Amino acid sequence: MVKIRDRSKSERQSSTNSQLLLTYPGIVKVNLYRRIKVTLPQKLAQALNQVTEIHSEAFERFANAFLLQDYPELEGLGAKKDKGMDARIVTVDGKNEIVFQSCVSPPKSARTKVLGTWKKLHDNPPHTLVYCTPGTIGLSLDDTRKALRSERVSLQVCDATWFTERVLSSPERSQLSEAFAQQILYPLLEAWQPNTLYSALLSDVEEVQVIRYLELHSQDRRQGRNLTKAIFEAFILGALNDARTDGGLTQSEILEVICRLFPEGHHARIHEIVPHRIVELTTKGEVCSLKTGKVVLSKTKKERLKQQLESSTNSEVMFRAHIANAIRQACNENEIDYDVDYSGMAQLVHSCILWYMREQGKQIQNPISNLVNILNTEELVLQFIRSESPKTNMSVTEIMDIAPSAVYYVISKGDKDTMAYLRVKSDIFVSQAFLQATPDIQKACKKLFGQDVIYVDTTALIHCTAELYDQDSPRFLLRTLETARSVGIKIKTFRPFIEEFVAHLRGPVLLEWRNHFRSLSPQQQEQRFKASPRLLEVFARSGRLGGPGLEQIVEEIVGLSNRYQNATDFVRHEFKIEVEEVPGVVDPIDQEEWALVYESWLGNKRRYGKMEEEQFEVLVQNDVNAYTAVKRLRGTIKVEGTDYGYKVWLLTMDRMYWRIVRYIGKADDYVFHVAMSMDYLANCVATLASLTQNVTDPINLPATLLSNVGSYIPSDLREEVAEEFAKVGQKRYLTQRKIRELVQEAKNYEWDLEAEDMC
Structure with a gap:
């Protein structure tokens, strides 16, 4: 998903994220954009x-x-x-x-x-x-x-x-x-020099230099500060710090350095911004004007930059140590019994995470052609390998044995400093992409991201419910939605999605529990959980931990009668999501479009297991109704400026919403791209919240919405997957390999489409 812009414009607007308070479960509130100081303990x-x-x-x-x-x-x-x-x-x-x-x-x-x-x-x-x-x-x-x-x-x-x-x-x-x-620790830093790491992801020296200057900016962010002014002040300070002479630089030389980093179309605007920022920096005492007409860093600022560099180095060392821990953890959990190139694996994991951050930024520039809606770390690593072909002596099989689990451990089990490091890196890549689109970040952010309406589908409702009842969950999506509301974004859903939500609870969750799980031992249940609907596992574990059990939770949500209204009340009360009817199709042109989408969707949507034809057609109709409704609703909300995106979106984890535009021949028409991915929502909300001092709700990383390996196994493979997990004495990594083979065989057409999308 993306905020879609007018493709006829050469410079699209984009965004950057800034100072937010991130609450870590239970105890800590930390300002991510203070200078990340690593203490001696x-x-x-x-x-x-x-x-x-x-x-x-x-x-x-x-x-x-x-x-x-x-x-x-x-x-x-x-x-x-x-x-x-x-x-x-x-x-x-x-x-x-x-x-x-x-x-x-x-x-x-x-x-x-x-x-x-x-x-x-x-x-x-x-x-x-x-x-x-x-x-x-x-x-x-x-x-x-x-x-x-x-x-x-x-x-x-x-x-x-x-x-x-x-x-x-x-x-x-x-x-x-x-x-x-x-x-x-410091041998870790010597093994992975930052310039080498970035050079593997960025195409030229100028891009690496932009990242370095943005890292300087990330060390001194304050919530509510004007992003455009702050970023260009950081670019000026960076240029002066890089000057090869202590004599400083003239204003023209500073402009030359900065303009070299941006498209030529931005140069005129940069010539307007930079002189004012130099004056402001002089007033604040951070730079000094010499009689020669040149500008130099003040002694105080030079010392502070030195401290920031040391702080940044410490953060790199600590993060790389965290990656090393994650790899050892993954090897232990997956029972790896062969020699592992730990250094090579660590470098690959680090590059993979930064690549994901970069791709999130590139989404801002081109929402159609880039990475979208990756759901778990196994997919992330696989797409990274396909896209970047990293140089390594390890086989793809060995990488997939370890890297997905290690990536998940890094993004989900890190302490507050690890999360702060990742948030800063995410912001840097988003900012870098944004700056290639427009120098006026502050103005663009407000118009691009403000006052949206987001409709969540059944997949998002299921994800929210899982976070609500999972006692160990940091509730990343729920926290993101809460902050979205606080910055003026409206969160809604359509009534057919409530009906599907109820059907999921009473079918794949409740019936599966009664028919296949309830009579099993805890150990046997654990084996089958690996290939069961997520809510079944979450609800069952809730009961084991002293909370309400599965059947009690389902009854709490849907009741014994009047189920749809009960589920509607649940969604409104627990998630603050408003429920609306799907607007009807009246216009003949809209009816023709609906029929086109329905025919394409019916022929391409995956039909799981033994689902009856009539039930399958109802699901397709619900999807098509929501898709076409969002497209029509876009015309009812004013778009601010020709360069700024649509204001109505569908939040989903269903890839079909992205593929349908190609099936109906509308891949180049932005109005038909209505789907918003959860990771994009996280970046969108973080960007908007950074413009105000009044938002104190937590913001998580886009990456934290990724699940662990083995998730989203097709329902018709669950029996085979459960059998693999039940094999006695088989190393876990061998089990995971077999499951990957099964899933790939069942989803060959999906992999082909994804590979085609990346070409």
Whole structure:
């Protein structure tokens, strides 16, 4: 989906995102556009998370030095270590008083390691055994502690939490932790230099330079600030910072640098904007005018830019460490038993995520020809490989074993700083695309994105309901819709979508539960959940976690009678979505168009399983009614300016709404492109909210609306998929491979269409 512009215009309007408050479930509110400052405890925690066997000696030295503050008598054994001891404190008669053991093995091995060391020390047992580990032990050694206490030995655990809580307790520990963190983390930065990473995605040097200047802007964003002015101030500061001479640049030279980054059609407007911004920067004391007529950065601003660069570098390091964690997590979950090129996989995952951000930005420029409505991370990785053909020694099969799960972990399990990093990167690519369309971002945003009306279809209603009842869900879509309303966007749906929603709850969800799930053991249910409707899994797990069970939830939503009205009330109350009747088709031309769309849709829409012909035709009619209604309703709302987009949209996860324009021969006519994807909605809302200081509702990333691998399996494959998951002893990655094969065979025509779309 996109905001559709008049194709006859050479410069389309676009958008950028700015300062918003993102609420993380339960506790934290963080301004994403403050300078992302990585604290020393955070840096040490991430470094400890990266420690492997190759860092064992470095960790031992770090742990011993760290503990010296508490144990000044500590004697590091180094090469003399014996019987599991890495350091010790002994009495005058040579008896072990305290023994220190440093171990980088996984936490699950901690009990074995501790008891093994204790057994080796039976001839000279200590009073205290200190176990140091970069992992997080939690409660897993409580039983071990009790067992050693019965032997009159006290066990003290110094894990990642223990170290990070004490990192600021003294200057010596802070310096030690900084040095250790750099030793572990900075090789990650050397492996993935930002310029190299961007160069793989952007076509020329100028595009890379634009991104660098926009990153400078992202370090100093304030909600409600004029985007056009702020961005061009950042471009001026960037040009001065890049100047090869301390003598500064003249106004003409600054203009030359900036104009080089934009289409020639923008140059006249840039010549109007930049001089005013130079004056403003001079007034604020950020730049100084010299007698030579040149402009230079002030000493204060130069120092601040240096700090921003350091902050940006820290953010890159932390994010890349998070990617490394995600890959290890994916390998563990998918039971990978072959050698993995971790460095190559990490670079590919990072490039894939940035590629997705870039494609989201390109949607603003050309809504028809670019990436649209990717639903899960498996599709994302596959399209990235098809589009970019990344250079790697790994096979596509190996990439698909690991990368989709790793990408999902990165975008869905990150802490607030990871989410802030991703939001900034998303904004940068959207801004870069927007600037290629128009320098007047502020003006264009207000006209382009304001006062829209969005109709959500059945797929969106199901997604909202899943988020509502999933106790672990951050509710990304619900939060986006809430913020959309706060910036003046109206959210509605058509009554036939309510009817389909009710049919889905009473059919694929309730009947499937009663016929195939209710009598199964929890383990058997888990196997079948992998290939079941999402709501069935969410509702069933709600009951297991002490909430309402599946049948109770369905009854809460639709009741025992008057189901459609009950579901309407549910949607209005829980989601604040208004329900309308579909306007009738009166005009003969509209009737002819309806018939054309219906015939094409009926012949191309996928018909699942054993669905009866009559039921299938009703679904097609509902889709066509909604599609043509949205197109007609567009004519009832004023479009502000010839360059600005339509104001009525259909929010959907059904790809058919994008394909139908080609089936009916209208691929080049923007008025027929009525579908809005959820990821585009997230960018749209973030852009509009950035223009006001009054919006405090949270905004999530477009990427966070992606689901994990294995989602959206066709219903007629569910039995086969469940059988694959039920196979005893089969590695999970082999199961996933087989499922991909099944889905690809069943959807060959869909893959062909998607490949055709990308050509």
